[in-house]
Amino acid sequence: MPKTAASKPAASQPKADAAEPGASKAAVQKPERLETDLPRIAASNSASEVTEAHAPRDSAAAAHIADGPETPSITKPPIDAEVTSPSAPDADSSLEDSASLDVDSAAADEAVTDSAATDSAATDSDAIRIRGLVKRFGDSTAVADIDLTVPVGSFYGLVGPNGAGKTTTLSIIAGLLRPDAGTVHIAGIDQRANPLAAKKAMGVLPDRLRTFDRLTGRQLLHYYGQLRGLDRSVIEKRTADLARAFDLTEALSRVVSDYSAGMTKKLMLAGALIHSPRVLVLDEPFEAVDPVSSGVILDILRSYVSHGGTVILSSHGMDLVERVCSRVAVIVGGEVLAEGTIDDVRAGQTLAARFVELSGSAGEVEGLEWLHTFSA
Numbered sequence: 001m002p003k004t005a006a007s008k009p010a011a012s013q014p015k016a017d018a019a020e021p022g023a024s025k026a027a028v029q030k031p032e033r034l035e036t037d038l039p040r041i042a043a044s045n046s047a048s049e050v051t052e053a054h055a056p057r058d059s060a061a062a063a064h065i066a067d068g069p070e071t072p073s074i075t076k077p078p079i080d081a082e083v084t085s086p087s088a089p090d091a092d093s094s095l096e097d098s099a100s101l102d103v104d105s106a107a108a109d110e111a112v113t114d115s116a117a118t119d120s121a122a123t124d125s126d127a128i129r130i131r132g133l134v135k136r137f138g139d140s141t142a143v144a145d146i147d148l149t150v151p152v153g154s155f156y157g158l159v160g161p162n163g164a165g166k167t168t169t170l171s172i173i174a175g176l177l178r179p180d181a182g183t184v185h186i187a188g189i190d191q192r193a194n195p196l197a198a199k200k201a202m203g204v205l206p207d208r209l210r211t212f213d214r215l216t217g218r219q220l221l222h223y224y225g226q227l228r229g230l231d232r233s234v235i236e237k238r239t240a241d242l243a244r245a246f247d248l249t250e251a252l253s254r255v256v257s258d259y260s261a262g263m264t265k266k267l268m269l270a271g272a273l274i275h276s277p278r279v280l281v282l283d284e285p286f287e288a289v290d291p292v293s294s295g296v297i298l299d300i301l302r303s304y305v306s307h308g309g310t311v312i313l314s315s316h317g318m319d320l321v322e323r324v325c326s327r328v329a330v331i332v333g334g335e336v337l338a339e340g341t342i343d344d345v346r347a348g349q350t351l352a353a354r355f356v357e358l359s360g361s362a363g364e365v366e367g368l369e370w371l372h373t374f375s376a
């Protein structure tokens with residue numbers, strides 16, 4: 001059960017050619033385009049436009065497409081999940097090859113219809129609804145009986161110390177990890193009963209950046225678009241829009257393995273957006289991203305939310321969460337210690353202060369005096 005604010009005491013390629021001087025500037029010069037184009041992408045999205053493929057058992061693909069009751073964790077391979085070994089399509093191979101993927105749009109559409117007809121838990125106002133979520137890894141409990149409700153149109157922050165269970169929770173929401181107990185509904189769709197339909201509604205940015213990095217950025221976005229069943233012309237248009245927004249236009253022709261961490265994150269975020277999902281599940285979207293790009297991403301996400309999209313993100317940036325999110329949950333030790341609007345949770349303090357209060361102190365500084373001996 002989410003405890004409301006204050007409910008619980010503290011628990012104890014050579015990069016040389018990566019430089020694109022002035023490119024960041026170009027990105028910030030396009031805000032009007034972002035405000036107009038990306039919502040239009042959202043508006044133009046329809047269920048009929050998106051189809052589902054049988055996913056390759058790969059982290060990146062698993063995060064972007066639906067393939068059955070469970071896809072493996074994209075982060076630390078869970079004990080009970082199939083271990084993935086990313087087998088990237090070869091950059092040399094023609095993109096036409098990916099057209100041969102087993103895309104079954106009729107089945108996916110049917111799944112959506114079935115879901116809407118049969119899912120009694122569906123509500124119009126909940127983008128994500130989690131009840132009684134439990135996930136154990138061996139003897140340790142990563143997620144301990146979590147309830148969360150993320151309203152449609154909200155910008156929802158998940159914060160907590162390292163190892164608190166944020167990624168585990170987001171991986172379960174994304175359908176990448178199977179919970180030991182509990183239910184997850186995405187836009188009213190039961191994640192377990194209808195994984196295809198639930199995944200179809202989501203765009204996912206996983207916390208690790210494992211992807212098909214022998215592809216160029218353009219090929220990777222094309223691949224994601226194809227997996228989502230988008231037409232070639234739509235993919236090309238959206239790829240150009242997203243690359244411009246994320247300041248990746250020049251980089252599109254380069255292989256992803258030559259991208260910096262921040263560039264890779266932006267590309268994967270673009271991949272999460274390309275099918276204009278109703279719900280975005282973003283694990284640390286701003287980590288390693290430069291301030292200019294972060295500002296652009298924020299503009300895009302704010303606009304997305306203001307047009308009815310829902311974002312749930314994890315972050316260690318308390319200032320950012322405080323500034324941007326409408327609601328926040330503080331997770332510590334796999335439990336939700338506080339949940340509500342930002343004002344509810346911070347209870348008159350800064351969110352950072354409240355976070356420290358709830359998290360308790362972490363490391364012990366004492367005992368490290370040897371570090372000051374400079375003996376080597």
Ligand SMILES: Nc1ncnc2c1ncn2[C@@H]1O[C@H](COP(=O)(O)OP(=O)(O)OP(=O)(O)O)[C@@H](O)[C@H]1O
Nearest residue numbers: 076077078079137142161162163164165166167168
């Ligand atoms: N595949 C796994 N196998 C075993 N233990 C795991 C696995 N994945 C996560 N855990 C454990 O579950 C707990 C929660 O991890 P999780 O990655 O969800 O934390 P987090 O809040 O995202 O942390 P961070 O802020 O450091 O990213 C940790 O104790 C972690 O060691």
